Amino acid sequence: MKSIKKIAIIGVGFMGGSLALALKKSYPYISIWGFARSKRSLYRIKKLNVFNRIEQNLKDLVKDADLIVLALPIYAIIEMLKKISPFLKKDAIVCDLGSTKELVEKSAHKILPKGVKFVGCHPLCGGEKHGAEFSKADLYKGALCLVTSSPKRSASKTVDKIWKKLGMKTIYISPSFHDKVLSPFSHLPHFISFSLTRSTPLKYAGYSGASFKDLTRISNSPPSVWTDIFLSNKKNILKDIAQFMKMMQDFKELIRRNNRQGILRFITQVNKAQESLEKRLAIKPRTK
Amino acid sequence: MKSIKKIAIIGVGFMGGSLALALKKSYPYISIWGFARSKRSLYRIKKLNVFNRIEQNLKDLVKDADLIVLALPIYAIIEMLKKISPFLKKDAIVCDLGSTKELVEKSAHKILPKGVKFVGCHPLCGGEKHGAEFSKADLYKGALCLVTSSPKRSASKTVDKIWKKLGMKTIYISPSFHDKVLSPFSHLPHFISFSLTRSTPLKYAGYSGASFKDLTRISNSPPSVWTDIFLSNKKNILKDIAQFMKMMQDFKELIRRNNRQGILRFITQVNKAQESLEKRLAIKPRTK
Numbered sequence: 001m002k003s004i005k006k007i008a009i010i011g012v013g014f015m016g017g018s019l020a021l022a023l024k025k026s027y028p029y030i031s032i033w034g035f036a037r038s039k040r041s042l043y044r045i046k047k048l049n050v051f052n053r054i055e056q057n058l059k060d061l062v063k064d065a066d067l068i069v070l071a072l073p074i075y076a077i078i079e080m081l082k083k084i085s086p087f088l089k090k091d092a093i094v095c096d097l098g099s100t101k102e103l104v105e106k107s108a109h110k111i112l113p114k115g116v117k118f119v120g121c122h123p124l125c126g127g128e129k130h131g132a133e134f135s136k137a138d139l140y141k142g143a144l145c146l147v148t149s150s151p152k153r154s155a156s157k158t159v160d161k162i163w164k165k166l167g168m169k170t171i172y173i174s175p176s177f178h179d180k181v182l183s184p185f186s187h188l189p190h191f192i193s194f195s196l197t198r199s200t201p202l203k204y205a206g207y208s209g210a211s212f213k214d215l216t217r218i219s220n221s222p223p224s225v226w227t228d229i230f231l232s233n234k235k236n237i238l239k240d241i242a243q244f245m246k247m248m249q250d251f252k253e254l255i256r257r258n259n260r261q262g263i264l265r266f267i268t269q270v271n272k273a274q275e276s277l278e279k280r281l282a283i284k285p286r287t288k
Numbered sequence: 289m290k291s292i293k294k295i296a297i298i299g300v301g302f303m304g305g306s307l308a309l310a311l312k313k314s315y316p317y318i319s320i321w322g323f324a325r326s327k328r329s330l331y332r333i334k335k336l337n338v339f340n341r342i343e344q345n346l347k348d349l350v351k352d353a354d355l356i357v358l359a360l361p362i363y364a365i366i367e368m369l370k371k372i373s374p375f376l377k378k379d380a381i382v383c384d385l386g387s388t389k390e391l392v393e394k395s396a397h398k399i400l401p402k403g404v405k406f407v408g409c410h411p412l413c414g415g416e417k418h419g420a421e422f423s424k425a426d427l428y429k430g431a432l433c434l435v436t437s438s439p440k441r442s443a444s445k446t447v448d449k450i451w452k453k454l455g456m457k458t459i460y461i462s463p464s465f466h467d468k469v470l471s472p473f474s475h476l477p478h479f480i481s482f483s484l485t486r487s488t489p490l491k492y493a494g495y496s497g498a499s500f501k502d503l504t505r506i507s508n509s510p511p512s513v514w515t516d517i518f519l520s521n522k523k524n525i526l527k528d529i530a531q532f533m534k535m536m537q538d539f540k541e542l543i544r545r546n547n548r549q550g551i552l553r554f555i556t557q558v559n560k561a562q563e564s565l566e567k568r569l570a571i572k573p574r575t576k
């Protein structure tokens with residue numbers, strides 16, 4: 001397994017900033033570098049007081065890095081892969097933290113030079129915060145990390161060791177399966193929350209119950225990240241939206257027709273599904 | 289203002305049971321009676337160990353009660369108003385805890401005999417629990433209670449005093465305005481949550497992010513209560529469902545057409561709305 005002396009983080013927002021804090025804590029001897037795309041972000045990133053060096057020059061940042069972490073929106077990851085490719089060490093490992101995996105995985109294999117290893121990762125701990133200023137060292141602790149490379153590859157083993165050291169559990173799945181299951185369990189809920197917040201007459205929000213707050217908490221999620229998620233997982237999300245809207249339509253018809261027994265049955269089924277769901281959520285994921 | 293010596297609670301579930309516990313704590317000298325519709329519920333209610341008496345006979349329960357609280361689903365409230373009407377004291381106060389108010393208010397004025405006062409109430413603290421066994425004495429503390437009678441009436445003042453003693457804030461609004469604003473801020477979120485849980489492939493729930501858990505928490509809400517809410521507030525909820533589905537349709541089209549700028553603008557608008565929403569939620573409601 002590869003020894004890591006220098007890690008470069010590109011995209012120092014909430015996820016990237018938190019990762020830098022966590023890495024510094026677990027690996028005080030590894031040199032952690034951050035990328036600042038402008039003077040303004042350089043100033044913002046400096047405040048974290050965690051990086052051994054903040055670079056504005058990509059070549060200088062990555063040329064001797066053993067591990068490069070891309071904590072960027074999906075299409076920005078692909079652009080960045082093109083930009084850093086010419087400067088990477090022969091045996092460097094590149095990983096990303098993107099919320100969809102199929103497009104990034106395919107792009108990485110096309111773009112990266114021979115010898116450089118790519119490990120697609122998705123730590124399930126993002127949340128609705130944006131900005132490096134919210135970074136926290138324990139963001140990754142206890143979270144699940146979905147890895148879309150083969151666990152047998154040496155690069156996967158190196159990255160896996162780091163995630164575990166940070167307190168994460170890792171599960172290995174294919175990029176296409178990842179995108180298929182994350183669509184109903186993360187992308188659709190965000191799509192729904194955004195639509196609900198946008199369609200609500202906010203002036204009466206003082207009468208809001210806990211239910212409305214539950215459903216709109218994630219409406220604060222960053223536009224750049226979520227635009228890329230919806231576009232890069234378009235196939236799955238459109239299918240899941242259609243299925244959800246069909247279900248709403250059926251349920252709405254029961255109400256419109258005063259079908260008391262139908263509504264009772266519908267919600268009773270939902271209660272049962274919710275119960276089985278809570279049991280499944282309670283089951284600890286199978287770890288590698 | 290009327291002096292209250294005996295309170296009868298009809299509907300000893302999560303809301304009614306918690307109310308009994310809270311009343312006993314705040315008013316140890318008031319006699320609190322509960323209604324059990326069957327031997328089985330009698331046994332269940334006894335376990336709460338809070339009632340001065342549990343009655344199976346409605347006449348004996350209400351004939352000398354100063355305040356009767358109906359903690360039942362909407363249509364069950366209306367049936368119960370009919371059943372207890374012949375036995376009520378001339379100056380008794382009847383109040384309900386229902387989640388829609390227009391139908392109950394109209395029915396109460398038709399059904400109740402002259403001299404009996406009705407005060408429509410909706411404490412915003414139900415949640416997804418059902419069953420007396422989950423009752424807790426502090427459920428009402430800090431919650432908002434929407435009251436749909438005039439604050440000038442003597443009966444309203446009596447009930448208001450009790451809610452305040454239990455730690456609630458009261459706001460006076462009309463029954464029709466209540467049903468109009470609760471539709472987007474409580475009924476629609478439940479409709480959405482039920483539909484989402486029902487349309488999701490639960491076998492992959494192990495990959496669920498925090499967002500899915502947020503949106504489906506309330507899917508455990510009781511079928512009898514929610515069937516009655518949707519049916520009794522049909523006019524408002526159908527309108528709000530239609531508006532929400534139109535918003536989803538527009539948003540979906542942006543994704544289908546790869547309209548990156550459109551999606552970015554949509555989510556940016558949502559972020560702004562969410563920010564203004566959080567400010568409004570933070571403002572303490574105007575209390576009487």
